[in-house]
Amino acid sequence: xTKQNLGPFRLAxxxxxxxxxxxxxxxxxxxxxxxxxxxxxxxTGPASVVExxxxxxxxxxQVVAENGGVVVGADxxxxxxxxxxxxxDDKLSVQVHPDDAQAQAMGQPRGKTECWYVLxxxxxxxxxxxxxxxxxxxxxxxxxxxxxMEDWMEWVPVEVGEMVFVDAGTVHAIGPGVVLLETQQxxxxxxxxxxxxxxxxxxxxxxxxxxxxxxxxxxxKPVAMIGxxxxxxxxxxxxxxxxxxxxxxxxxxxxxxxxxxGLSGGARVIGGAEGEVGLEAGKAVVVxxxxxxxxxxxxxxxxxxxxxxxxx
Numbered sequence: 001x002t003k004q005n006l007g008p009f010r011l012a013x014x015x016x017x018x019x020x021x022x023x024x025x026x027x028x029x030x031x032x033x034x035x036x037x038x039x040x041x042x043x044t045g046p047a048s049v050v051e052x053x054x055x056x057x058x059x060x061x062q063v064v065a066e067n068g069g070v071v072v073g074a075d076x077x078x079x080x081x082x083x084x085x086x087x088x089d090d091k092l093s094v095q096v097h098p099d100d101a102q103a104q105a106m107g108q109p110r111g112k113t114e115c116w117y118v119l120x121x122x123x124x125x126x127x128x129x130x131x132x133x134x135x136x137x138x139x140x141x142x143x144x145x146x147x148x149m150e151d152w153m154e155w156v157p158v159e160v161g162e163m164v165f166v167d168a169g170t171v172h173a174i175g176p177g178v179v180l181l182e183t184q185q186x187x188x189x190x191x192x193x194x195x196x197x198x199x200x201x202x203x204x205x206x207x208x209x210x211x212x213x214x215x216x217x218x219x220x221k222p223v224a225m226i227g228x229x230x231x232x233x234x235x236x237x238x239x240x241x242x243x244x245x246x247x248x249x250x251x252x253x254x255x256x257x258x259x260x261x262g263l264s265g266g267a268r269v270i271g272g273a274e275g276e277v278g279l280e281a282g283k284a285v286v287v288x289x290x291x292x293x294x295x296x297x298x299x300x301x302x303x304x305x306x307x308x309x310x311x312x
Contacts, residue, residue, distance in 0.1 A: 006070050007272020008260075008287045008294055009055050009063070010280070011048040013041040013085075019198055020090040020176075028085060028179070028282040039092075041085040043284035044259055046078075046186075052277045060286070072257035073289040073311060078109075078186055080257050080309040081237055083284055086116075086180040092173050094128065094149055094194040098210040099168035103189055114184030115220070115232050116164045117239065117305070119263065122177035127164060128153035129217050131171050137208050140193070144204060149194035156219070163220045163231045163239070169212030181261065183237050183307045231305070240306045242296065249297040252287075258308025259284040260294075265302035270295040279304060 015032040018039025025038060032038045042048055046061035055063050064071050064079050072079055097112035104110070116127070128150075131140075135152045143149045153173060158164065166172055171193065174180065191207035192200065222241075223230040227250060231239045244250055244267070252260065260269060262281040269285050270276045271294030279285050279296065287294055296304065 006055070006067050006288050006290070007053065007274035008269045008277050008285050008291065009050050010052045010277050010283055010285045011043060011060060012051045013043055013283060014045045014048045016040040016042060019200075020088050020092055022087045022089040025087055037089065039087060041087070041282065043083045043085065043261060044079055044081060044286065048284075053274045067288070070290045071286065071288045079286075080186055081259070081307055082184050082186045082188075083259060083261060083307050084182045084184075085119075085282060086174065086178075086182055088174050088176050088178060090176050091196055093192045093196075093198075093200070094153065094171060094173045095190050095192050096171045096207045096211055097168050097187070097191070098189055102168075102210045103187065106189075108187070108189060110185050110187050111168045112185050112187040112189055113168045113234070113236050114166045114182055115234070115237065115239065116166065116174075117181040117183075117231060118158050118160050118162045118164070118178060119181055120179035121158050121160050124157070125177040126155045126157050126175045127178075128155050128173035128175070129164065129166070129170060130154045130215070131211075131213070140208065141204065144194050144202070147197070163222065165217055165220050165232060165234065167212075167215035167217040169210055170215045170217040171207075171211055172217070181305065183239050185236050228306075236309060238308055238310060241303070242306065243303045244296070244298040244301060246301055247299055249295055251293055252296055252306055253293045254287045254289065254291055254308065256308045256311045257289050258306060259286045260296070261305050261307060263303040263305065265298060265300065267296050267298040267302040267304070270297060
């Protein structure tokens with residue numbers, strides 16, 4: 001097989017145990033391979049293993065190393081997007097991520113800007129996005145020491161189908177009772193400010209060094225396009241939703257490194273010299289940048305999102 005023949009391939013999720021996660025991830029997943037509570041399913045993580053085609057058994061990082069330009073375009077060093085499903089059964093820590101310039105000053109390649117698409121939400125579910133006026137560095141330190149940090153957070157109710165943009169530098173947290181599809185820059189720099197008394201390391205001073213009092217974070221209104229719905233369009237990522245009712249097919253252009261993530265139903269992704277691959281709920285099909293476009297063919301309805309990194 002030559003690099004030019006690499007077609008779409010499906011990844012097995014990589015499950016990350018977290019103290020705030022769940023033991024039962026149904027209907028998304030039946031078996032996680034662990035008895036620990038799982039907080040995150042990394043759909044395009046470096047350690048996610050290919051389960052279809054000629055690259056079967058390799059990790060995503062290995063595939064990119066061997067076929068970088070074909071998979072992710074001209075800059076073939078790393079898959080640019082980390083797509084996850086989050087399953088909080090308790091509150092996530094209050095945290096913040098650096099932007100590109102701040103991360104690079106620390107010797108890291110990039111920062112972490114992300115977004116959350118709400119797939120499930122119990123009544124009253126909330127996320128925290130930003131700080132209330134008056135939350136100075138001294139106020140934050142005192143609130144963390146006193147256990148009152150939550151009082152200084154802007155808590156926002158969320159519902160199924162909403163998209164939330166989390167700009168780098170935004171203090172944020174996630175409450176229980178939701179399932180979120182997270183699309184982010186491939187970076188895992190997290191400064192944990194407050195953790196509700198759980199015995200985990202905090203990074204208060206590092207967090208204070210990257211917090212921004214004003215960011216572009218907030219809910220994003222969907223935009224109806226021809227054949228799909230644009231959920232968000234930002235510098236680092238674009239997320240689009242496709243819904244095919246009954247039997248039918250749709251041509252999905254690929255305009256940069258990206259993947260398709262199944263939300264419900266099943267379909268076949270057709271493109272490239274390797275034929276077709278099944279699209280399943282809770283799994284990502286990586287579409288190499290060289291494919292340009294694929295056909296998604298559903299037998300009885302399918303919903304999925306296209307997550308891609310704009311070129312340039």
